[in-house]
Amino acid sequence: MVTQTETETQSNSSTWTPPQGNSSQWGSQRPVTLTSTSTSHANGSITFNAGASLPDIEAIGPVSSPLSTWQKENNIDPNKQVKMVKLAHMRYQHPNLTEITTFMRDFGMHIVKQDSSDNGVAERIWFRGYGPDQYVYYAQRGPKQFLGGTFEVESLAELEKATQIPGASPEGIIDLAAVGAPGGGKMLTLLDPEGFAINLLHGQEPAPKGDFPTKVIVNDEVEKPRVRKFNRFTPGPAAVHKLGHYGLCVQEFAKQVEWYTRYFNLAPTDFLFVPDSSAVAAAAPSSSFGKDEEGKAGDEKEGRQGTKDVAAFLHIDRGATPVDHHTFFMSTNKTKHVHHCSFEVHDYDTQHLGHQWLGSRGYTSVWGIGRHILGSQIFDYWWDTTGNMVEHYADGDLVNNETPVSWSDAKDESLSVWGPEVPSWFLH
Numbered sequence: 149m150v151t152q153t154e155t156e157t158q159s160n161s162s163t164w165t166p167p168q169g170n171s172s173q174w175g176s177q178r179p180v181t182l183t184s185t186s187t188s189h190a191n192g193s194i195t196f197n198a199g200a201s202l203p204d205i206e207a208i209g210p211v212s213s214p215l216s217t218w219q220k221e222n223n224i225d226p227n228k229q230v231k232m233v234k235l236a237h238m239r240y241q242h243p244n245l246t247e248i249t250t251f252m253r254d255f256g257m258h259i260v261k262q263d264s265s266d267n268g269v270a271e272r273i274w275f276r277g278y279g280p281d282q283y284v285y286y287a288q289r290g291p292k293q294f295l296g297g298t299f300e301v302e303s304l305a306e307l308e309k310a311t312q313i314p315g316a317s318p319e320g321i322i323d324l325a326a327v328g329a330p331g332g333g334k335m336l337t338l339l340d341p342e343g344f345a346i347n348l349l350h351g352q353e354p355a356p357k358g359d360f361p362t363k364v365i366v367n368d369e370v371e372k373p374r375v376r377k378f379n380r381f382t383p384g385p386a387a388v389h390k391l392g393h394y395g396l397c398v399q400e401f402a403k404q405v406e407w408y409t410r411y412f413n414l415a416p417t418d419f420l421f422v423p424d425s426s427a428v429a430a431a432a433p434s435s436s437f438g439k440d441e442e443g444k445a446g447d448e449k450e451g452r453q454g455t456k457d458v459a460a461f462l463h464i465d466r467g468a469t470p471v472d473h474h475t476f477f478m479s480t481n482k483t484k485h486v487h488h489c490s491f492e493v494h495d496y497d498t499q500h501l502g503h504q505w506l507g508s509r510g511y512t513s514v515w516g517i518g519r520h521i522l523g524s525q526i527f528d529y530w531w532d533t534t535g536n537m538v539e540h541y542a543d544g545d546l547v548n549n550e551t552p553v554s555w556s557d558a559k560d561e562s563l564s565v566w567g568p569e570v571p572s573w574f575l576h
Contacts, residue, residue, distance in 0.1 A: 204551045211452060212552035215415055215465070222409070229413045230310045231302040232464050235391050235475045236349055238489045239286045239295035240536065245270040247533040248287055254509050255530070255538065256388040256493065256502060257285060260355075261330050274330050277388035277491065278358030282331030284391040284491065292534050294486040296337065296345030297394045297476070299412075299464075300352070307336055307350045313411045315339040324352070331355060341403050342484050344396055361387065361494040386493045386502025386540050393474050394489035397481030404478055405460055413465040417473055417547055418522045420459035420558035421452060458558050461522055463547055470546040473523040481576075488529060488537035492544075496526055499540050503528050515574045516540075518567015522556070527567070529574065537574075 205212075219226065242248040249259070249270070257275040260283050264270050274283040286295075301307055307321055317337040325332035333352030337345055365374040398404045408414045461474035479487070493499055503517055514537055516528030525541040532538055556562055563570050 204545075204547065208552055208554040211555045215549055215551070215553055218416065218553045219409075222406070224410055226413065226465070230306050230313070230348070230411060231413050232299040232348075233302055233466075234300050234464065235297055235393065236281055236300045236352070237284045237286055237298045237391055238394060239288075239298060239345070239347060240534075241288050241290040241293035241295055242534045243289070243291055244533065245273055245287060245289050249273060251511065251533045252285065252287075254385050254506060254511070255532075256385040256491070256540070261328070263328055272328075276330075276355065277390055278360065279390040280354045280357050281390060282329075282352055282355045284388060286329075292536075294345070294536075296347050297391075297489070298335070298347035298349050300349050302350075304334065304350055307334055307348055310336055310338065310348050310411075313338055315341070315407075324349075341407050342396075342398055342400060344398075344484075344486075361498065364495065364497060381497060381501060383501060383505065385505050386498045388491045388493060388540075390492050392472055392490045392492045392541060392544065393476060395477035395479070395487040397483065397485050397487050398478050399481065399484050401458060401460075401478060401480045405457075408462065408476070408478075414462040414476055415465040415549070416460050416553045417463050417551065418461040418554045418556060419457045420479075420556055420562065421455040421457050422558050423454060424456040425454050452555055455555075457555070465549060468548050468550070470548050473525075473545040473547050486536065488539050490525075490527075490539035490541050493540045493542050495542050499526055499528050499542055502540055506530055515568060515571055518564045521562055521565050522554075527564075 213221075252275050253259075257277060259273060260276040261274045262270055263272040270289065272286070272288045275285040275287070276283045286298075288295075301310070310316060311320060315338045317339075319337070321334050321336045323332070324335050329352075331352040331354070333349050336348045338348070339345060364379055365377060367374045396404075405416075409416065459479035460477060462476045462478075463471050463473060464475050465471075477487075493502060499517055503513070507513065511533075512531040514529035514531055516530075516539075517526060519526050523545050525544040528540045529537055530539070
């Protein structure tokens with residue numbers, strides 16, 4: 149029997165299910181939104197590609213602000229925030245647990261525990277990777293529903309502090325051991341202003357780490373450390389290490405950003421903006437939260453005049469300790485729904501082998517393989533069997549509280565530096 153504890157959230161689910169089976173990266177089932185940019189010049193010369201690992205301040209550019217300044221401008225007191233440590237696991241509801249179990253295994257996870265009804269039908273399944281988390285994905289049987297991401301917090305006191313946040317579940321803090329969750333722990337569920345669930349966790353016992361993949365030695369044109377060693381690979385799923393991030397499509401962007409950054413130690417790494425030339429926006433006072441959906445709040449900062457923020461990439465602020473470039477993101481959309489969740493894998497070869505495996509099993513590719521600009525991750529997005537988007541990623545950026553908050557133009561070209569053209573269904 150599925151308990152009330154495991155079904156406490158609002159759905160925000162989509163009734164659209166993507167086509168099943170393989171789809172060409174360039175085929176008619178994948179309408180693309182931009183074309184490749186030529187490197188040829190009028191005089192016939194060609195600009196060769198180049199890459200470099202630049203300091204964050206240099207890479208970000210002048211349209212930026214220190215995090216402490218941004219927090220002060222928006223009256224955010226870090227001392228009052230609930231202190232998160234990391235993103236631990238995702239929670240979803242699926243109508244067919246048999247199908248999603250097959251997909252999750254092909255995606256690179258394995259079952260750590262399964263609960264079944266008296267007639268043997270699976271009701272709840274916990275999936276893990278090879279990292280220290282007891283599980284990185286929780287699935288329960290029922291109509292398609294997003295049950296939120298789950299963040300570990302520093303202490304029980306932080307969990308209790310969160311019960312005072314608007315949107316906290318009246319059920320309060322629950323004991324996960326009482327409902328059979330591996331590793332136990334205490335959990336609190338909250339609903340954000342648009343009704344999306346966010347779960348907070350404390351006291352879960354860490355799981356023993358699995359075996360880490362061997363690091364492949366790479367030769368370049370100058371340094372060639374791999375001598376009399378041949379690289380060889382085993383086909384199969386791309387083993388998942390940990391949950392990295394997830395994101396939402398929202399309708400009240402400014403209100404959502406304010407709620408998440410005021411009550412939790414989620415700090416913006418990057419904002420994306422679009423032009424907003426309305427007379428009201430030009431005359432309005434400054435606001436780093438962006439404009440509301442009628443464009444009534446302006447931003448007078450140099451480089452952002454006449455714009456409104458429409459997307460945000462947020463990291464968990466752990467002070468000087470390096471953390472992932474983003475653990476949570478939001479973007480403005482015509483409908484509100486979960487966009488995707490993303491799991492870290494070992495390296496570039498792992499991703500390609502995983503991509504090849506998922507394709508051979510008949511699943512539908514969303515977009516990939518490519519490399520993002522913001523966050524720098526190598527990405528590979530897929531549809532699961534319920535119609536949710538999931539991602540493998542590798543080689544992401546790390547930031548800390550010295551990394552400035554950045555603003556960039558929200559064009560399709562800002563999504564990746566290389567890879568297949570972005571399909572319209574990724575943006576919708």
